[in-house]
Amino acid sequence: MSETATAIATAASGVQQFLTFRLGEEIFAVEVAKVREILDVSTITKVPQTPDFMRGVINLRGGVVPVIDLRLKLGLTRTESTVNTCIIVQEILIGDETVVLGTLADSVQEVLDLEGLQIEAAPRIGTKLNTDFLKGMAKHNDGFLMVLDIDRIFAAGDFQSEPELQGDAA
Amino acid sequence: MKDDFAQAFKEEAREQLADLENSLLALEESPEDLGLVGRIFRTMHTIKGSGAMFGYDDIASFTHNVETVYDLVxxxxxxxxxELVDLSLAARDRILxxxxxxxxxxxxxxxxxEQVIDGLKKLMPDGCRGEQRPAAGDDRQAGGRAEAGGRDKGGSALATYxxxxxxxxxxxxxxxxxxxLLRELQELGNCTTVAQTGAIKTLEELEPELCHFFWDLILTTDKGEDAIRDVFIFEDDCQLSLAVIDDGSGQDEGGGYKKLGEILVERGDxxxxxxxELLGARKQFGVLAVEAGIxxxxxxxxxxxxxxxVSGARRQRQEQGQExxxxxxxxxxKxxxxxxxxxxxxxVQARLTLVAQEFKMHAELVxxxxxxxxxxxxxxxxxxDIRMLPIGATFSKFKRLVRDLSAELGKEIELTTHGAETELDKTVIEKLNDPLVHIIRNCIDHGIETPQERLAGGKxxxxTVHLSxxxxxDSxxxxxxxxxxxxxxxxIRAKAIERKLIAQHAELSDxxxxxxxFAPGFSTAAKVSSVSGRGVGMDVVKQAIDGLRGTIEVESAPGRGTAITLRIPLTLAIIESLLVQIGADRFVLPLSLVEECILLSREQIDRQHGRDLLQVRETIVPYLPLxxxxxxxxxxxELQQVVICxxxxxxxxxxVDWVIGGHQTVIKSLGPMxxxxEGVSGATILGDGSVALILDIQAxxxxxELETDHSLGILSKDDMA
Incomplete structure (x- = not known):
């Protein structure tokens, strides 16, 4: 669904569409409007001297797109590649710039509608996750969905190289 | 359509103005150079003329006044x-x-x-200030004639005689x-010669020591009539008739020339x-005339x-016009x-080459x-290459900057340049402008002292600010x-300590x-001037140069000056590089820096006992295990390779593990993330679709080097934070 269509749907009913995916045992959701496409995992080229969660870059139709290991970013273990592993390519705001990047997911679930009211603030304890990056949680079927604030994950600016390797930047 | 023309006028006018600025600055240095004055006059004249043509009457009338002044000059x-140069530069700015x-x-x-115009009018001698110049006096006329003569001699107009x-x-x-003599004439230009042999008598009557010929010549030359007469200067007794038949002005040209009849009449034949009388008949005129016996x-x-x-010469001129x-x-x-x-x-071609290698037996495909x-x-x-431009245009902009700024600060500074013809990608040149302005401003404001200080220092x-x-x-x-x-x-050290960039007792190299x-907000200027000192500057320069994948080096000697060297890659698009592999990952190194590749066995490494040194012929080369x-x-x-740069x-x-070979690398940005x-300046896509990283080996x-300094305790870690 296009961004405008989603926006119209949102304005009409307060309903937003989310893409859900699995990281380990947990199910996460991101706004569909931010998702560009979903890819199978191909060769990821690691950029040396970058943090582990920055898995590297891939060739997306002639462009170079960074890939992030969301599990590591959220404090889980490293994503291991399986048949179901895929890359969710999203458009993210870093500063004033729109950046296209891919995040790894253990598997992609479904697209579903959530009403604004359904999303509740995440409790600070009890999730085992860094709640700073969550918009909130929503009840879904028998369990919970973690709604990610994807822009905030990358707004922190901590994706830069490790400080001791910045060398004589002065 | 008119908009197109107007756009073209504007673009050209900008070029003319840039040219004008250069000429004016040059004129200031050599005020006697009449060639420059002529050039300035012509530029003004062109702006005026085309301005009027495209309806920019304000520009035309303004420029007219300036042109008048330069006519006097x-x-x-x-x-x-x-003063004149100042006003002219101001006038140029007004036109812009x-x-x-x-x-x-x-x-x-x-x-x-009006201020500018009034200023210019004041410069004019009495009697010339009006719009209409009064009737010219005798000496003015003489000057005018001399000028016309001068134009003939050096003039570029082609005329046919x-x-x-x-x-x-x-x-x-x-x-x-x-x-x-005839040969000399032929050297002057395009010459057609006819030898007239009518006067040669029969053999019995022939006086072999006399000349029985005469010649008709048609000569197209830009050297002028005097040059032709000079050829015959020692032949006073000979008959010479000379007439201009086509003055090259291009008027009444239809591409052809006069009819034969008219020519013959003109020639007096x-x-x-x-x-x-003859024209009544139908045959070719020339034939008729001969037949008629006249x-x-x-x-x-x-x-x-x-x-x-003549028609040939005119055709050629038209072709040149098209050229x-x-x-x-x-x-x-575009x-x-x-x-x-x-x-x-x-x-895509890299992919094709890869595919072709797989089907080697298919010779056609290969x-x-x-x-x-x-x-x-x-x-x-x-x-x-199409995008390559000489950097000179940027250089000449700085002439004005230096002139104006040094005047504002009461300093006497001259800008010298070298290598203006050096070509760089257009996009690179555009991005270089701002950093260069910053650096030059810094030179003028902080670098060069006032004349008093300089004299006191024995300078x-x-x-001088020298730009080269x-x-x-590939840089x-x-x-x-x-x-x-x-x-x-x-x-700088004190400021760095104050700003906590370095530790109190850190020992730093020059x-x-x-x-x-280059640290953000760094300025040692005691007071903020209008020119610099606000601390926004050198860090912006560094950022801009980094963005161009360039490097900056500073050298400075107290009392002698500072040199800042920027190494800028020629283009931001494609580079020749060397493709290497480490593990499963591939990297590219800029080929321009590579000198040779050498095999290194594990045995050789062991022999060095942990030192990363390599003996290449007679020299010792340190290496970095990537x-x-x-x-x-x-x-x-077991066998690795060392790429020596x-x-x-x-x-x-x-x-590296091994060297794959040369590669044409299309540079892709890695994006803000x-x-x-450090150490990676971009990425490129290989023939098989995977991504290889472009190494910034200088970084x-x-x-x-820094890490070595750390481990040797030259720098403590705190100093670097």
Whole structure:
């Protein structure tokens, strides 16, 4: 669904569409409007001297797109590649710039509608996750969905190289 | 359509104004140069003329006033003074302002215009101030004539002359040779010669020592009539008739020339009546005239030749006119699209080469792939070459900057330049402008002292800022050097400590100290001036140069000056590189820095007992094991390779698993997420679709040097934070 269509749907009913995916045992959701496409995992080229969660870059139709290991970013273990592993390519705001990047997911679930009211603030304890990056949680079927604030994950600016390797930047 | 023309006018006017600025600045240096005055006059005249043509009446009338002044200068009635140059530069700025106002629809400050005009009028000698110059006096006329004569001699107008040279019969007896005269004439330009043999008598009557010939010549030359007469200067006794038949002005040209009848009348071979009589008949006129017995064949031949010659000359001139239009203006975006497409093509071609290698038995495919590779290589070079521009245009902008700023600060500074013809990609040049302005402003404000200080320091009053550009491999080295006070080591150090950039007692090398000036917000200027000192500057320079994948080096000696060297890659699009592999990952190194590749066995490594040194012929070369620096998993193969590069006059090796070979690398940005990663400057897509990283080996070397300093305890870790 296009961004405008989603926006119209949102304005009409307060309903937003989310893409859900699995990281380990947990199910996460991101706004569909931010998702560009979903890819199978191909060769990821690691950029040396970058943090582990920055898995590297891939060739997306002639462009170079960074890939992030969301599990590591959220404090889980490293994503291991399986048949179901895929890359969710999203458009993210870093500063004033729109950046296209891919995040790894253990598997992609479904697209579903959530009403604004359904999303509740995440409790600070009890999730085992860094709640700073969550918009909130929503009840879904028998369990919970973690709604990610994807822009905030990358707004922190901590994706830069490790400080001791910045060398004589002065 | 009119908009197109107006756009072309604006673009050209901008160029003219830039040219004007250069000429004016040059004139200030050599006020006696009448060539420059002429050039300025012509530029003004062009702006005025085309301005009026496209309806920019304000520009036309304003420029007219300036032009009037330069007409006086040209006539020697007005001397070139600093004041005049000042006003002219101001006038040039006003024209630019008017041009810009017409684009944005804004209004121009008419008061400023008038100020400039009034200033210029005051400079004019009495009696010349009015719009209409009074009737010229005697000496003015003489000046005018001299000028016209001068224009004839050096002028570029092609004119065609009709010459009849009838040597005095006894000429040969005096040792003169008419042939050498004719040869001299031929050297003057395009010459058609007809020898007239009608006067040669039969053999019995022939006087062999006399000259029986005469010649008709048609000569097209830009040398002027005097040059022709000079050829015959010693032949006073000969008959020489000379007439201009085509003055090259291009008027009443239809591409052809006069009818034969008219030519013959003009040449005096026929009368108009005779022509009119003959024209009643239908045959070719020349034939008729001869048949009628009123015209000898010897008169017809030169007339026919004259007809051919002149029409030929005119045709040529028209072709030349078309030739000058053989360079075209293309919007820059179109070139960018072209270069991007070529970049894509290079990537696809790499894939084709790979596929062709897989089907080696298919000779046809391999041939085609090689052919395509060659063609794409040429296409790439040409496409990139189109975007190359000489950096001179940027240099000349700085002349004005230096002139104005130094006047504002009461300093005497001269800007000298070298290597203005050095070519760089257009996009690179555009991005270089701001950093260079910053650096030059800094030189003027902080670097060069006031004349008093300089004299006290035993230096000449005037300071110099030298700007030079020179090619070095796939980069251009831009050096901005001043002969000012140099950087103040202690002040920078104190400021760095104050701003907690370094620890209190840190011992830093000169290079590291100079590096501090690129820290954000760093300024040692005691007071903020209008020019610099706000601390926004050098960090912006650093960012801009980093963005261009360039490097900056600073050298400074107290009292002797500072030199800042920028190493800028020629293009931002495609580079020749060397593809290497470490583990499963592939990397590319800029080929321009690579000197040689050398095999290194594990045995050789063991022999060095942990030292990363390599003996290459008679020299010792240190190397950096990239696998270890990048903390890559896995173990290296038995036989590794060292790529030896030359970085700033140092030979340094980079240890990789193996070298794959040369590669045409289309540079892709890694985006903002990887902006601050040291050692990697971009990425490229290989033939098999995977991504290889472009290594910034200079940054890797820098990082390694610093790490060594750490481990040797020269720097504590706190100092670097």
């Amino acid at each position: 040209r006539g020697g009635e007005l001397a070139v003074t600093r 302002a008017m041009l810009e106002a017409s684009e944005t629809g804004g209004a121009v400050d008419a008061g400023l215009n 009709r010459i009849r040279f009838r040597p005095e019969p006894a000429m040969l007896c005096r040792g003169s040779n008419p042939l050498s 026929l009368t108009a009546e005779q022509v009119a 015209l000898g064949p010897e008169s017809l031949a030169p007339a026919l030749l004259e007809q051919q010659h 000058s239009a053989s360079s075209i203006r293309v919007p820059a975006e 070139l960018d699209v072209l270069v991007n497409l070529v970049g894509e093509l290079v990537t 041939n085609v792939a090689e052919e395509v590779e060659r063609l794409i290589g040429e296409l790439r070079d040409n496409a990139l 000449p009053r005037g300071g 550009a020179v090619h070095s491999g 251009v080295l831009l050096t901005i050097k001043d002969d000012g006070a140099g950087l103040n080591r202690e002040a 290079k590291e100290i100079w590096g501090m000036i 696998r270890r620096i990048f903390k890559m998993a896995g173990s290296p193969p 030359r970085i700033q006059e140092k030979r340094i090796g980079f240890l 990887y902006q601050r990663v 890797i070397l820098r990082g390694a």
